[in-house]
Amino acid sequence: MTKLLNIARQYCGNWDAGKCVGCVFYRKDGQLTYYVNSKLSGKNCSVEEGCEYFENIVVPGIDDKRIIKSIGA
Ligand code: SF4
Numbered sequence: 001m002t003k004l005l006n007i008a009r010q011y012c013g014n015w016d017a018g019k020c021v022g023c024v025f026y027r028k029d030g031q032l033t034y035y036v037n038s039k040l041s042g043k044n045c046s047v048e049e050g051c052e053y054f055e056n057i058v059v060p061g062i063d064d065k066r067i068i069k070s071i072g073a
Pocket of ligand 1: 013016019040053
């Protein structure tokens, strides 16, 4: 397993045995809501090809600076 996939496995709430649940959370009118992204849902984790959810939501929530440094974020 590659480093990015391993980080996604450890930290991404959408990770499900290598598949992506595809839930994307966002705020609308001050309320937290979500939708299921059909481009991600049920497919293999695509973190290595680039994943906005990983970059914008997962990575900022990682508190281990060594992991952040290792991926150059
Ligand atoms: S594709 Fe993105 S959102 Fe889905 S499991 Fe992988 S890192 Fe998480």
